[in-house]
Amino acid sequence: MTQGMLYIVSAPSGTGKSSLIQALLKTKPFHDTRLSISHTTRAMRPGEVNGQHYFFIPLAEFKHMIAKDALLEYARVFDNYYGTSREAIQRVLVTGVDVFLDIDWQGAQQIRAKMSDTRSIFILPPSMEELNRRIRNRCQDSEEVIGRRMAQAVAEMTRFSEYDYLIINNDFNQALLDLQAIIRAERLRLKRQKLRHDALINKLLAD
Amino acid sequence: MTQGMLYIVSAPSGTGKSSLIQALLKTKPFHDTRLSISHTTRAMRPGEVNGQHYFFIPLAEFKHMIAKDALLEYARVFDNYYGTSREAIQRVLVTGVDVFLDIDWQGAQQIRAKMSDTRSIFILPPSMEELNRRIRNRCQDSEEVIGRRMAQAVAEMTRFSEYDYLIINNDFNQALLDLQAIIRAERLRLKRQKLRHDALINKLLAD
Numbered sequence: 330m331t332q333g334m335l336y337i338v339s340a341p342s343g344t345g346k347s348s349l350i351q352a353l354l355k356t357k358p359f360h361d362t363r364l365s366i367s368h369t370t371r372a373m374r375p376g377e378v379n380g381q382h383y384f385f386i387p388l389a390e391f392k393h394m395i396a397k398d399a400l401l402e403y404a405r406v407f408d409n410y411y412g413t414s415r416e417a418i419q420r421v422l423v424t425g426v427d428v429f430l431d432i433d434w435q436g437a438q439q440i441r442a443k444m445s446d447t448r449s450i451f452i453l454p455p456s457m458e459e460l461n462r463r464i465r466n467r468c469q470d471s472e473e474v475i476g477r478r479m480a481q482a483v484a485e486m487t488r489f490s491e492y493d494y495l496i497i498n499n500d501f502n503q504a505l506l507d508l509q510a511i512i513r514a515e516r517l518r519l520k521r522q523k524l525r526h527d528a529l530i531n532k533l534l535a536d
Numbered sequence: 537m538t539q540g541m542l543y544i545v546s547a548p549s550g551t552g553k554s555s556l557i558q559a560l561l562k563t564k565p566f567h568d569t570r571l572s573i574s575h576t577t578r579a580m581r582p583g584e585v586n587g588q589h590y591f592f593i594p595l596a597e598f599k600h601m602i603a604k605d606a607l608l609e610y611a612r613v614f615d616n617y618y619g620t621s622r623e624a625i626q627r628v629l630v631t632g633v634d635v636f637l638d639i640d641w642q643g644a645q646q647i648r649a650k651m652s653d654t655r656s657i658f659i660l661p662p663s664m665e666e667l668n669r670r671i672r673n674r675c676q677d678s679e680e681v682i683g684r685r686m687a688q689a690v691a692e693m694t695r696f697s698e699y700d701y702l703i704i705n706n707d708f709n710q711a712l713l714d715l716q717a718i719i720r721a722e723r724l725r726l727k728r729q730k731l732r733h734d735a736l737i738n739k740l741l742a743d
Contacts, residue, residue, distance in 0.1 A: 457740055497729075509717070517701045522701075526660075530696070534690065
């Protein structure tokens with residue numbers, strides 16, 4: 330059985346990252362792709378399902394996971410912890426399914442340090458004006474908040490060159506085709522194809 | 537301007553390699569992909585056009601090209617020489633266009649030794665029976681000739697693991713989608729996207 334690939338996807342907010350990943354997960358033949366589910370110590374909100382939106386765990390358990398190096402990455406946001414369990418990811422990858430991890434550049438760095446065979450994708454907006462427009466549409470906030478979000482977006486974007494692939498989300502459908510092409514092509518790499526078509530290759534070369 | 541990529545494509549005869557490459561060259565957005573044109577010392581046949589099917593050159597000129605290392609690869613087949621000019625390839629690559637080179641494993645090895653930034657793709661048939669059937673359909677030859685071609689095909693196939701990508705041509709349309717995905721994904725790699733979107737990236741990070 331061939332191993333799935335772990336994809337790290339980062340982008341400043343307002344780049345359409347989540348919509349792209351959601352659209353990808355729905356398209357054939359990529360419906361066997363999954364989104365990584367994080368562990369968190371924050372309280373469950375109405376409508377959330379444990380094991381679907383997050384794995385909700387107590388702080389003591391989270392700290393225990395940190396201590397035994399069970400997390401590929403984690404971060405503290407205000408009073409809550411969020412992290413990615415190595416075991417939860419591996420459990421999906423061994424079934425041959427690709428896993429998507431929607432994370433910032435700091436999380437991406439932590440994961441690359443702990444797992445060698447990953448691919449990372451950075452998504453950029455088509456222009457500064459478009460990014461500004463999308464951030465304004467999202468948050469009906471004060472100019473100060475918008476200014477802070479723009480500064481955060483620029484800070485995140487400076488990290489694009491740490492990634493394997495770069496997608497410019499100018500046209501949503503083209504960006505989705507880009508994402509699909511990357512996953513399809515990665516599945517065609519020698520190492521993965523050799524495992525997937527092991528039986529066929531042995532037969533062809535048996536002569 | 538971003539540089540095009542040189543793709544080396546190999547496969548045993550009867551795998552549909554040429555049809556796949558021809559179909560790829562006709563599809564958008566890959567119509568800016570080109571097939572490499574070889575230099576040869578053999579005589580031009582009726583209907584052939586110099587600079588389109590081959591660059592037809594005298595033996596002395598071919599030997600001069602070998603002497604000054606102007607060929608990425610070459611081979612002698614009976615009394616004729618065939619080779620790939622480094623300059624002819626570079627002239628296309630600098631315009632940002634990807635070039636396809638349809639060549640056997642020996643030519644592929646020569647090119648990899650002389651050019652570092654290439655990608656190579658190997659195409660396998662879906663089964664031994666299908667390969668046998670396709671080879672029989674192609675040459676209405678004696679059992680001896682067919683046997684020799686099958687042996688050649690197997691010998692070529694043993695080299696598949698020297699390639700970056702592996703495509704199984706079970707269904708022509710799926711194999712074409714595979715080929716398209718590889719080219720699209722390779723164009724999204726950081727190094728090429730950085731060059732292609734240089735102006736945009738500078739603007740986004742100017743802040």
